[in-house]
Amino acid sequence: MARGVGLFDLTGRLALVTGSSQGIGLAIARGLGEAGARIVLNGRHPEKLEKVAADLQNAGIEAHIAAFDVTDHSAVVQAIDAIEREVGAIDILVNNAGINRRSPFEEIRPDVWHEVMGTNLHSVFYVAQAAGRHMLARKRGKIINICSIMSELVRPTVVPYATAKGGLKMMTKGLCAEWAKHNIQVNGIGPGFFKTELNAPLIADEKFSSWVCGRTPAGRWAEVDELIGAAVFLASDASNYVNGHILYVDGGLTSVV
Ligand code: NAP
Ligand code: GCO
Numbered sequence: 001m002a003r004g005v006g007l008f009d010l011t012g013r014l015a016l017v018t019g020s021s022q023g024i025g026l027a028i029a030r031g032l033g034e035a036g037a038r039i040v041l042n043g044r045h046p047e048k049l050e051k052v053a054a055d056l057q058n059a060g061i062e063a064h065i066a067a068f069d070v071t072d073h074s075a076v077v078q079a080i081d082a083i084e085r086e087v088g089a090i091d092i093l094v095n096n097a098g099i100n101r102r103s104p105f106e107e108i109r110p111d112v113w114h115e116v117m118g119t120n121l122h123s124v125f126y127v128a129q130a131a132g133r134h135m136l137a138r139k140r141g142k143i144i145n146i147c148s149i150m151s152e153l154v155r156p157t158v159v160p161y162a163t164a165k166g167g168l169k170m171m172t173k174g175l176c177a178e179w180a181k182h183n184i185q186v187n188g189i190g191p192g193f194f195k196t197e198l199n200a201p202l203i204a205d206e207k208f209s210s211w212v213c214g215r216t217p218a219g220r221w222a223e224v225d226e227l228i229g230a231a232v233f234l235a236s237d238a239s240n241y242v243n244g245h246i247l248y249v250d251g252g253l254t255s256v257v
Contacts, residue, residue, distance in 0.1 A: 010232065013036070016066070019098060020042055021049055021052055022048075023224060024191065027227060031228030032094075032232060037092065038088070042079075042097070053065050064083075071123050092235045093128065093142070095127055095146060100161045105159045120164035120168065121168055139183050142185050148191060149191070151246060152254050172246065189227060192250030192254075218251030
């Protein structure tokens with residue numbers, strides 16, 4: 001096995017990142033590509049993905065696109081099988097696609113509850129199972145689930161989101177229990193408060209933004225590129241004996257009251 005920085009080399013590996021048309025997913029896809037991986041981008045809109053793929057290709061990264069809705073089980077299975085058939089074996093899966101819908105619990109409509117749970121939790125069951133079946137046959141694979149500090153803690157108005165992310169933490173540990181013996185490392189990343197479109201309303205709210213900076217020991221919001229190191233680590237040989245772990249990239253937030 002390689003030693004030192006060679007442990008983090010992803011050359012020749014194929015990575016699928018769900019929800020990588022923007023935000024954290026795109027940053028992780030670019031970072032894995034810069035570490036040598038071939039990339040499959042995902043989102044619901046082909047034209048948006050084509051633009052992003054072109055940017056990555058201009059940066060010297062081999063980028064493919066697979067437009068599918070992660071909440072659509074049959075579309076997921078068809079897309080994963082097509083990637084395996086037409087692009088190559090998926091070595092690295094990052095389950096990143098996610099949404100947040102903020103509302104007091106008593107006002108949440110059932111369709112909104114199911115939209116959040118479907119996108120943030122049920123989709124990972126669909127995608128991890130479809131890709132994992134191929135990984136099991138090869139006895140190797142890396143799965144990274146994008147959890148959240150809300151996998152551990154919660155604030156008012158985000159109960160569906162935190163419920164889903166708490167479930168995703170336990171799904172990560174459950175897949176460790178079943179698949180670690182097959183040389184499939186399943187881990188999570190738990191981001192703190194990052195500057196993305198998902199949080200645009202919060203960033204624009206001076207009072208909330210000030211609270212984030214005060215609640216976070218690092219004293220600031222995070223930039224999406226600050227997740228790349230954790231993603232490359234968990235996607236590489238450097239983490240071959242790391243299983244069922246949620247790596248919090250949160251400026252220290254989950255470590256303090
Ligand atoms: P974002 O900027 O809103 O991006 C969300 C991504 O998910 C987009 O690429 C979107 O693609 C995709 N997506 C949404 N629904 C989808 C679906 N049904 N099928 C396929 N793709 C779908 O959000 P973000 O802040 O980068 O968040 C990404 C992940 O990180 C989420 O799981 C989120 O919970 C998690 N997270 C974020 C933070 C944060 O501070 N931002 C912190 C902790 C965890 P299209 O709309 O183009 O289809
Ligand atoms: C919110 C935010 C958070 C962050 C992130 C924190 O409304 O509190 O959207 O949920 O997105 O998940 O880790």
